Amino acid sequence: MGSLHAGHLALLARARAASACVAASVFVNPLQFRAGEDFERYPRDLAGDRSALEGAGVELLFAPDADAMYPTGFSTAIDPGSVGEAFEGAIRPDHFRGVATVVVKLLDLVTPDVLYVGQKDAQQTAVLRRVVRDLNVPVEIEIVETVRESDGLALSSRNAYLSGQERTAAPTLYRSLRELLAVLERGASKAEAIAVARSALAPAASLDYYDLVDADTFEPLERLRPPAFVLGAARFGSTRLIDNLWVRG
Amino acid sequence: MGSLHAGHLALLARARAASACVAASVFVNPLQFRAGEDFERYPRDLAGDRSALEGAGVELLFAPDADAMYPTGFSTAIDPGSVGEAFEGAIRPDHFRGVATVVVKLLDLVTPDVLYVGQKDAQQTAVLRRVVRDLNVPVEIEIVETVRESDGLALSSRNAYLSGQERTAAPTLYRSLRELLAVLERGASKAEAIAVARSALAPAASLDYYDLVDADTFEPLERLRPPAFVLGAARFGSTRLIDNLWVRG
Secondary structure (H helix, E strand, O other): OOOOOOOOOHHHHHHHHHHOOOOEOOOOOOHHOOOEEEOOOOOOOHHHHHHHHHOOOOOOEEEOOOHHHHHOOOOEEEEEHHHOOHHHHHHHOOOHHHHHHHHHHHHHHHOOOOEEEEEHHHHHHHHHHHHHHHOOOEEEEEOOOEEEEOOOOOOOHHHOOOHHHHHHHHHHHHHHHHHHHHHOOOOOOHHHHHHHHHHOOOOOOOEEEEEEEEEEOOOOOOOOOOEEEEEEEEOOOEEEEEEEEEEEO | OOOOOOHHHHHHHHHHHHHOOOEEOOOHHHHOOOOOOOOOOOOOHHHHHHHHHHHOOOOOOEOOOOHOOOOOOOOOOOEOHHHHHOHHHHHOOHHHHHHHHHHHHHHHHHHHEEEEEEEOOOHHHHHHHHHHOOOOOOOEEEOOOOOOOOOOOOOOOHHHHEEEEHHHHOHHHHHHHHHHHHHHHOOOOOOHHHHHHHHHHHOOOOOEEEEEEEEOOEEEEEEEEEOOOEEEEEEOOOOEEEEEEEOOO
């Protein structure tokens, strides 16, 4: 969706190292926003993105406008099913339909051999792996680890919305996830681990959820069983942030 | 879906004449049947299909089993939207989701340059054209005219279900559509034309619908405006048949 930061550049660096040709899309996809979400104010900087992509050695930039992607009469949607129904899918109905639909379109148009996606949107990685496998889309998906600020805050275009105070509090989302995982690794139950995590989150933050899920199905787990994600979502003022830890198999 | 008849062979002949290589799939797709429909008793004859395909000069037969197409955990569905909601989509909820999903999978697996589909399933042609355009699937769709018995009955695997009496009555569906179109071509309203068609349908048949629709959107038209389909669906005993006339642009 553009507004590129070091997290996106890590995807490009991984692709660059592995590939003869690297393509990037920049498209703020209206299908994955609902009315009242931040589609209009989502940060956009195509000129800056273009020069960042050139600097990263990208051969092809695909930056269509919405009318080209969704001309009059467009009506098809890809529904990923259960993997996209809980967590972000429950809070943002139709979000993952919008994500799955635009990504399949982009894959059909650009036909890459490998799609690089960021770990930060953990449920998105599971949705895309599910959809690509289910529809036999001929592409391999590689998940690239989340890039963080020095204080642990995961890079996100939405960090730009944070006030100074909110920015100071925001790294507690990551720190609380680390505590959650540490408690799980000691063999404790998920409920105990979540209680510890809650106490590590900044008091001014409003928690949406913590959970532990299977990395493929996104079904909740009661005990740590890799591959898994430890998930967290919280609001800092009016800005909602998500983060996760990836426990590989 | 196999159980090949001369209608399918017309698709293959068209493909054969235009192509260096012809592939066919034979797959009775469980996703496009609901509980209580004829999935279990749908006619299957893979050995006969195989020899018919060989006789037609087909290079590749793809006949997967359902577990290969829908392994455990499969959950993705393609929803074609409004083009698939009325007519067959209203009578068979989720039917066109099942059709769209399996056809996109088959296209991703087989990657043909051209997909040949039969006019007989008119709404299916519109659904597939919509989905392929919307998802940017790199394939061209060619619609091949319906093949009929000498008395006008459109070839269909489901004709095998008809009793002798039902078989005698069944061609009145086609004849009534011809009358419907003739009345429309004289400039009459759709309501007038449908009244004439009803009177031409065998009294023992139970009409589901007649209508006139735009060939691309499947939205009802009040007057003839090509490209359009004149549609009919009726039951002869327990067997439901559909037929249509294609009025090209």
